[in-house]
Amino acid sequence: MCGIVAYTGYKQAHPILIKGLQRLEYRGYDSAGISLLDGKVYTYKTKGKVSELESFIKNKHLKGSLGIAHTRWATHGEPNQKNAHPHFSQTKSLSIIHNGIIENYVTLKEELTARGYLFESDTDTEVLVNLIEDIRINEKVLLDEAVRIALCQVVGAYAIVILSDEHPNTLIAARKGSPLVVGIGDDEFFLASDATPIIEYTKNVVYLEDEEIAILTRGEELKITTITNQEKTPYIQKLEWNLSELEKGGYDHFMLKEIYEQPRSIRDSMRGRLNPITGNISLGGIIDYEQKLINANRIIIIACGTSWHAGLVGEYLFEDIARIPVEVEYASEFRYRNPIIGENDVIIAISQSGETADTLAAIELAKKKGATILGICNVVGSSIARVTHAGSYTHAGPEIGVASTKAFTAQVTVLTLMALRLAQIKGTIPKARFMQMLQELDRIPEKVERLLQNNGTTEIIAQKYKDVNNFLYLGRGYNFPVALEGALKLKEISYIHAEGYPAAEMKHGPIALIDENMPVVFIAPHHGIYEKVVSNIQEVKARKGKIIAIVTEGDTIVRNLADYVIEIPATEEFLIPILASIPLQKLAYHMAVLRGCNVDMPRNLAKSVTVE
Numbered sequence: 001m002c003g004i005v006a007y008t009g010y011k012q013a014h015p016i017l018i019k020g021l022q023r024l025e026y027r028g029y030d031s032a033g034i035s036l037l038d039g040k041v042y043t044y045k046t047k048g049k050v051s052e053l054e055s056f057i058k059n060k061h062l063k064g065s066l067g068i069a070h071t072r073w074a075t076h077g078e079p080n081q082k083n084a085h086p087h088f089s090q091t092k093s094l095s096i097i098h099n100g101i102i103e104n105y106v107t108l109k110e111e112l113t114a115r116g117y118l119f120e121s122d123t124d125t126e127v128l129v130n131l132i133e134d135i136r137i138n139e140k141v142l143l144d145e146a147v148r149i150a151l152c153q154v155v156g157a158y159a160i161v162i163l164s165d166e167h168p169n170t171l172i173a174a175r176k177g178s179p180l181v182v183g184i185g186d187d188e189f190f191l192a193s194d195a196t197p198i199i200e201y202t203k204n205v206v207y208l209e210d211e212e213i214a215i216l217t218r219g220e221e222l223k224i225t226t227i228t229n230q231e232k233t234p235y236i237q238k239l240e241w242n243l244s245e246l247e248k249g250g251y252d253h254f255m256l257k258e259i260y261e262q263p264r265s266i267r268d269s270m271r272g273r274l275n276p277i278t279g280n281i282s283l284g285g286i287i288d289y290e291q292k293l294i295n296a297n298r299i300i301i302i303a304c305g306t307s308w309h310a311g312l313v314g315e316y317l318f319e320d321i322a323r324i325p326v327e328v329e330y331a332s333e334f335r336y337r338n339p340i341i342g343e344n345d346v347i348i349a350i351s352q353s354g355e356t357a358d359t360l361a362a363i364e365l366a367k368k369k370g371a372t373i374l375g376i377c378n379v380v381g382s383s384i385a386r387v388t389h390a391g392s393y394t395h396a397g398p399e400i401g402v403a404s405t406k407a408f409t410a411q412v413t414v415l416t417l418m419a420l421r422l423a424q425i426k427g428t429i430p431k432a433r434f435m436q437m438l439q440e441l442d443r444i445p446e447k448v449e450r451l452l453q454n455n456g457t458t459e460i461i462a463q464k465y466k467d468v469n470n471f472l473y474l475g476r477g478y479n480f481p482v483a484l485e486g487a488l489k490l491k492e493i494s495y496i497h498a499e500g501y502p503a504a505e506m507k508h509g510p511i512a513l514i515d516e517n518m519p520v521v522f523i524a525p526h527h528g529i530y531e532k533v534v535s536n537i538q539e540v541k542a543r544k545g546k547i548i549a550i551v552t553e554g555d556t557i558v559r560n561l562a563d564y565v566i567e568i569p570a571t572e573e574f575l576i577p578i579l580a581s582i583p584l585q586k587l588a589y590h591m592a593v594l595r596g597c598n599v600d601m602p603r604n605l606a607k608s609v610t611v612e
């Protein structure tokens, strides 16, 4: 969603800000803008891409070593130049960029209008900057104090950065519910909504906490206070990601690069945690919560989108392997339905970004009700990683493509490790069998590597079906969530309507859709209910549906029924989701490329959904 970049230091701000906006493009946006301070404030904004902003400002005044820049994903008002950020105050003295939503902006706007303020845009942000200006002028306070007083009146979520023509070296920033990272360089500061624009300049960062205000003045120490005016000592952390991880590295798209990174990312998710020789599994982050987990009344997994699909695989894993009851909930539903949660429930929140607004709100709710909350996040230092009691990182590395790929398989890997560890403590699996399971898990990165070498089939299938309007994905057991995930991948990047279903449910409705024009993807590798899935395939074939099947290497039965098969290496049933999801990612990728879609930044979508 919206992206923030800001700079104060000794360099020219404009190139740093534009590059920063480009690094944040993956978050999704529809307009962009920049303000530079050079005696007075120069503001430029455009609808559309950062490249359009770049062309627009080519011959403009771009000097200044302090500036703010923004990519906007429209919430209030159309995505146009007028509503793009930065917004300025009526005197043009203050300029602001803002992520989030000010919920009481209508009331605040009415009060300001009554006091003579006029508004140029439809945004809540312009209301906030004028509120700050109004307080500064009428209460005769310094800018940071005016920001503090204004934020006390605001209901909603925000990450803001403000500059003032009266303070040529100072940026003021604040956050609540929307992420903001400060980068500390030598005689310079950076600000961004995530660390990607900062990495190439400094590894020293401070993640602002909710209701904190940061004052960044070149040549001075970073100052942090709360909106209740308490001073805080900045907690400086080191970034672990490298710049090369943020580049395409020779691939046409980030999504493709991330698909091909999976042998590495899955291995990294297990590194130091799994010893297939001694039978040891150790998830350091949750070690103190193992007893709580095995004694839990139930585990409730909360997440959104792809992370929710990983959670569904988790349900099969925890119940099948560790015999612990699990419920999987959409965070957005959970938070509003007055759920029954007790102290003996353990919540596992799954999120790649660690910033998803609904998941964060669901965590806060469960926390208030006394539950223990564990997180599975990819982004180190993210909000969810910080508000949970404990957790395990996925270590997939930065995921830039909006369609989640390597984060999904890393989430499933971590859930698998957790389920196995709990099974080990509870003794739900005989030792010899347990060792076999561990050894097979250890072989998975190598099998993913082999699977990825098998090029071609998904592209041929994509060529054949790229012009259809509908797709059905069917799977059973562990592979039902894989069907859902395959359908989500296809619809979000190729804009083809796709549905995922448990294969046996087909008879209860979707079968009416089957005719010679309907491609149906079956996840049909060898496992416990293989024969049942074969029967479901027969049912589709009898109605002339086109069958694309994911099968185990060497399969002949499904091969004889299907129009196309994609082989995956043989593995244990509980590990099939990791392997089977990968050809589905590739299929969606090729379909999107052949249809001319913007694979890494699909329309209307944002990488991290920081508003509800």
Ligand code: M6R
Binding pocket: 304, 305, 306, 307, 308, 350, 351, 352, 353, 354, 355, 356, 359, 402, 403, 404, 405, 488, 492, 607, 608, 609
């Ligand atoms: O960052 P999160 O894992 O919390 O994000 C949740 C969803 O927004 C995300 O998985 C989304 O569904 C992806 N675009 C799917 O590819």
